[in-house]
Amino acid sequence: MERALPKHIAIIMDGNGRWAKKRFLPKKIGHKAGADALKKLLEKVEKTDIEHITVYAFSTENWKRERQEIDDLMNLLKDYIGQYIKDNETSNLKIDTIGDISVLTEDLQKDLAYLKEISKEKTGLSLHIALNYGGRDEIVRAVKNIANDVKTNNICADNITEELFSSYLDTKEYNDPELVIRTSGELRTSNFLIWQSAYSEFYFTDKLWPDFTFEDLQQAIYSYQKRERRFGGRLDSQC
Ligand code: IPE
Ligand code: IPE
Ligand code: MG
Numbered sequence: 001m002e003r004a005l006p007k008h009i010a011i012i013m014d015g016n017g018r019w020a021k022k023r024f025l026p027k028k029i030g031h032k033a034g035a036d037a038l039k040k041l042l043e044k045v046e047k048t049d050i051e052h053i054t055v056y057a058f059s060t061e062n063w064k065r066e067r068q069e070i071d072d073l074m075n076l077l078k079d080y081i082g083q084y085i086k087d088n089e090t091s092n093l094k095i096d097t098i099g100d101i102s103v104l105t106e107d108l109q110k111d112l113a114y115l116k117e118i119s120k121e122k123t124g125l126s127l128h129i130a131l132n133y134g135g136r137d138e139i140v141r142a143v144k145n146i147a148n149d150v151k152t153n154n155i156c157a158d159n160i161t162e163e164l165f166s167s168y169l170d171t172k173e174y175n176d177p178e179l180v181i182r183t184s185g186e187l188r189t190s191n192f193l194i195w196q197s198a199y200s201e202f203y204f205t206d207k208l209w210p211d212f213t214f215e216d217l218q219q220a221i222y223s224y225q226k227r228e229r230r231f232g233g234r235l236d237s238q239c
Pocket of ligand 3: 014015
């Protein structure tokens with residue numbers, strides 16, 4: 001029997017730079033094509049029973065890139081948010097972010113806060129945008145908050161469990177992704193959801209992100225549905 005649709009899919013949207021290079025275009029155009037690919041994909045995902053999509057948009061390590069590329073990415077993000085705010089009346093998509101957005105410009109933070117506010121009343125697909133996100137950074141931030149709560153006697157160190165730890169992560173409000181997809185042929189997580197993907201199924205494709213379509217997503221889901229998930233146990237054993 002085939003497994004049900006994953007409720008939460010996480011995507012490492014990689015390959016914008018190579019997509020542009022192949023066409024002798026500036027990287028900026030590749031990133032724009034990537035943003036358009038996401039928009040098109042979401043329009044179709046919204047019509048399915050998938051509940052959460054988390055996308056890796058900017059990592060804690062992406063600050064190592066040239067200033068110009070970073071600025072282009074931030075401007076693109078601003079446009080994306082602006083567009084969503086404009087479409088607010090007609091869209092039922094809920095958007096929030098994971099990652100430490102406190103280092104982004106005040107302007108961008110304001111837009112993101114407004115976006116989250118208007119998203120509250122939405123009931124459709126949840127899009128979680130990973131922005132200045134790094135799995136290690138998220139874990140360190142969680143540890144700091146736990147340490148603080150131990151210090152102020154809000155929690156007792158003996159009561160720290162995996163569940164409690166998870167409740168200090170940016171993703172505390174929803175379940176871990178059943179499926180993680182990475183485009184562009186790279187076979188690594190690059191610091192994405194490293195705690196949450198402990199038992200996720202991974203799907204890698206050579207397709208560059210701007211070329212990734214809903215049909216590619218269906219193929220990834222189909223691959224996921226055929227897999228045997230054991231979580232360390234044995235499927236043929238009842239004891
Ligand atoms: C992914 O595309 C987008 C971000 C990391 C922001 P890349 O820009 O990493 O594309 P490649 O890996 O250079 O092709
Ligand atoms: C991962 O892609 C980050 C995002 C997609 C935002 P990178 O292109 O930054 O990853 P590496 O450098 O190839 O590992
Ligand atoms: Mg890359």
